[in-house]
Amino acid sequence: MSAYDDLTAFLGEWGPFQRLIFFLLSASIIPNGFTGLSAVFLTAIPEHRCRIPDTVNLSSAWRNHSIPLETKGGRQVPQKCRRYRLATIANFSALGLEPGQDVDLEQLEQESCLDGWEYSKDIFLSTIVTEWNLVCNDDWKGPLTTSFFYVGVLLGSFISGQLSDRFGRKTVLFWTMAMHTGFSFLQVFSVNFEMFTALYTLVGMGHISNYVAAFVLGTEILSKSIRIIFATLGVCIFFAFGFMVLPLFAYFIRDWRMLQLAITLPGVLCGLLWWCIPESPRWLVSQGRIKEAEVIIRRAAKINGIVAPSPIFDPNELQDVSSKKPHKHHMYDLIRTRNIRILTIMSIILWLTISVGYFGLSLDTPNLNGNIYLNGFLLAAVEVPAYVLAWLLLQHVTRRYSMAGSLFLGGSVLLLLQLVPSDLIYLSTTLVMVGKFGITSAYSMVYVYTAELYPTVVRNMGVGVSSTASRLGSILSPYFVYLGAYNRHLPYILMGSLTITTAIITLFFPESSGVSLPDTINQMQKVKRIKQWQAQSQTRMLKDGEESPTVLKSTAF
Template identity: 95%
Template sequence: MAMHTGFSFLQVFSVNFEMFTALYTLVGMGHISNYVAAFVLGTEILSKSIRIIFATLGVCIFFAFGFMLLPLFAYFIRDWRMLLLAITLPGVLCGLLWWCIPESPRWLISQGRIKEAEVIIRKAAKINGIVAPSPIFVPNELQDVSSKKPHSHHIYDLIRTRNIRILTIMSIILWLTISVGYFGLSLDTPNLNGDIYLNGFLLAAVEVPAYVLAWLLLKHVTRRYSMAGSLFLGGSVLLLLQLVPSDLIYLSTTLVMVGKFGITSAYSMVYVYTAELYPTVVRNMGVGVSSTASRLGSILSPYFVYLGAYNRHLPYILMGSLTIMTAIITLFFPESSDVSLPDTIHQMQEVKRIKRRHSPRQKQVIKNVVKDTPES
């Protein structure tokens, strides 16, 4: 947060575009690192029911509120230096949260720091009016964990085994394509008919009901079907845009808003889904690598928008097709609903695979092989 706010403040005093861009790179590094780390921290601290609310109606919906304020600030503050200063100063207040937010007990336990974790758990129990058991950890388990040297994990742990390697590749594809659709539609605002400030506000405002939908789906529907359904909605609507006559301006704008609605809903759920699939020991790295793929998608998204100069519907066709493809890939992810958060790589669920159907002749051969195989 210090990196994000500090370099953003220095941007105000940029003397040329090169200095502005270099500082903006550092701002972006601090911003997304802070966002991912804060999300993972909240995921590991909070219980499952509160975790879903935190991820959707907490983190994401306030992101939407900030997004809605941006065109409002830009409308009244036309000087870029003053606008940048106005949206940077509130970040200073986040420094006060250092004394309010505890460390993740799950992470502390994975590092063998049991006593620190117990202090945090007892404090949480006291705040919530709950009597914590004494002791919280079984003495034998406490001794075993304390005696073990904490195992350090590295980025290559995300591809060490076949299962986690497939999950990582699928997550990268999922995050990248969702990001292309989300940022592509967000950056396409000037190409929509009407006032750019109003369109920017509407594209931000449509995210609020999208996050509410995400919360309801995560609460009542399985993760895979929630994600796939939202992506199918967003992708299908974007593909329909090419069938709308050019003179039906309001219908086209409405379909773009619906497409943004579906993709945004999936974007908020992917954080929860990914964090639940990766184990504690590599959760921050797993979400971080996936988020890095998302940044690559955001880098590519302007070029999708620029294709509109050649064909107005081409960006929507490409983004819609990618979104539909991602929805299909999502169906092969393991389900994390009603499953405890994994702490180690061995506790991870297996990625679903396509089962090959055998012909009647192949089935008979298999039966004969099994029949003739001696029992061991």
């Protein structure tokens, strides 16, 4: 069959049908933006101290000095997990002895918080931490909840691609959308930490699955020029919009159950899009369901006010394709040939490294001095100009150089951080934000670039496997941040070095700019070799009238 893009070019680039698909698919991503950052507020740890029961007969002086002090950040603060033994200080209080005068507090026996904790309500009325006392000996449970969310995202990335390639983009999109919304709603009724965490894992599976399905569906329906805008200024900015609105919700809704309910309800409205969003005609054709594809294309032509040719596809080819049973593709197809195997390995490295940098810096950004709600907003807002830059680069620069340039920017800035004096806090913060800016730009471009390199028959599977590598990066990223406890520059040195190394690898990817999407594995472009890359550079130099240097006899892959 002729190129799908050529056969459907009569629909135009930006008609009413394309605008409808663009905005509806982008809007379906907003609930994902809510979920992606919700753990910052749901699992937040307010200021807390051991509870002193009112039934204990203590003077006001002893009640005020019932918690031992410790030194943090150069100042004395109350301990969060210890208190003085109540039986002892109650006896001192009954005898009329004063703390610090008649009694040396440093010599008093201490005990754990046997009566629970008192939590500050200045910022949060309640979180899952305050409800189930996930502090002190159980403080590991809060981060574990977020880790299990990313485990769910990992599983969803791995499974959704295969399901979408097998059962269709639209079907998987709405089933996983329902999964994402439904299990988020059930979290409101969690009775313990274990139930909340198990549901959060399932939410993570739906979270990434419907995102990838929506992205691929839009990529296959929209034309080449609009595809770039959709991948950068479409789903990414709508995702960031959800990020930016979440802190506003959290500011006015300080109870975690009500907040969870508020960010879940918009997902219910997305179910109405079933009657507005069609299946991917490109996927239908690849499955031999050409008549169904023609129905969708003719409906699109009618919406655009265009008369579709008859037939859209060649009749002989229609009969030939429909008489054959569609070939089923599996994970093995991503490594079946040498070319696609190399491409898959390089894509995994690319996505893994970008994810480590993106999530590592995202986890570090809320640690900026200031209000947590403002920090949450800035965490999302910095992504908007990054997406705009990504769109401009994809419009005017080739894919490989756009990706490599963004990664070089992010990586080099992170390496410069070790040269900044420790007292220049604002400069360090600015460099971190610039690093996140560059890596976020690359993160938004990697979706469209990967989708353009893989053929239709395994595109969603290829993006899904690459996204799985990205989820591994998100799971590893907290450990990169943790290394800062030993050396505050070490996380940035590691992330910066990995990012720059990946930028160099990106230069050996095939160039997909201005090239039609491949439909079969045989139509894929070849991964560039060092020798081939040098030969192309020499050819460009010769065209400019320059002398060609000696070709180095080195090869790769």
